[in-house]
Amino acid sequence: MLVALMMVLVVAGSLLFHVLSPWRATPIASNWGFIDGTMALTFWITSAGFVGVILFMAYCLYRFRSEPGRLATYEPENRRLELLLGAVTSVAVVILLAPGLAVWGRFITPPEDAMELEAVGVQWNWSFRLPGKDRKFGASDVRFIEGANTLGVSPADPRGEDDLIVTTGEIHVPQGRPVKVLLRSIDVLHDFYVPEIRAKMDLVPGMETYFWFTGTKAGQYEILCVAYCGTGHPQMRGTLVIDTDADYEQWLDKQQTFAQTRRSEAARERRASSP
Structure with missing residues (x-):
């Protein structure tokens, strides 16, 4: 009882x-x-x-x-x-x-007109890449990672010259427009997650995964890694900003292309080597 x-x-x-x-x-x-x-x-x-x-x-x-005088009945089936x-x-x-x-x-079925955005995870930060005016990503491979080329964009692929490289951990997307997020890991398993977006997906080394969403409310949201990826896992955070069209275009104009980052790196190397 x-x-x-x-x-x-x-x-x-x-x-x-x-x-x-x-x-x-x-x-x-x-x-x-x-x-x-x-x-x-x-x-x-x-x-x-x-x-x-x-x-x-x-x-x-x-x-x-159990009560006095009560007997159980055997009923196997x-x-x-x-x-x-x-x-x-x-x-x-x-x-x-x-x-x-x-x-x-x-x-898993993004709209055909969705803009593309690449999110790259590495212990323990987020970097991003946007296609340039040609709307096409250049090829990438971990073998090309060195110096300022932290995302491994192929220097030999002309399509990557105008790709926009964002290494600050903060990425902007326009409000009301479908966004297909291509996910790539450089080292271990990560997971891209924004609680307010609800969508999430693993980043698996050696392959490209994706998800898509449409941001409906302008604002700033935290990007989390929700797959244990090492001792710095709790600090692997970024920022997703959903902008109005005007604010997004202003932010886009301030970003550097892959070609510009290479030139900046070369200039730094020349200054460092000069007597």
Whole structure:
């Protein structure tokens, strides 16, 4: 009897904690409300399962408690109960998975007119690259990383000359425009995540991954790495700024191209070597 009462109190306490808890998701700033909806659906279905199972167990403990003169009945199988539980479980799993698959289909299908942005992770900071006026990225490889060429852009590829290189850890994107984020890791596994955007994806060494989003609210948001990547993992943070079109163009004009960074590096080397 006492155990059954404690189980009921656990259910009541869990529901009360959820209602009164101050911890909530950050306000969304992208088009991925579908992800919030899918998470909410998952929460409600699993909560219903949790409440149902615990209360059923508490009922059984009370209803079939030990009493003088009461004997248990051996019943190794109950086909009706097994079919019912199998059907309920199957329906719950389908309800959980189907919306997630639909959202995933959208998540991996960026619009054809989406602008491209490359985010590069390295222990323990974020760097970025934007295509230049030709709208095409130059080739890149870790073998080309040296000096000012921290992203490994190929010096032999003319398409990379006008690529914009951002190594400050702060990247700007225009509000209301789809952005396809190409992800590349130079060393170990990282994960690009902005809580207000909801979208996230791993950066896997040796391959390029991606996700896309549309920023809906102008503002400044923190970029986190949410895959443990070494001792400096907690400090691997950057900044995503969603700008109005005018502010974005002003910021874009201030960025250096790959060719400019090479010339600046060469000038520094000449100054350093001069007597």
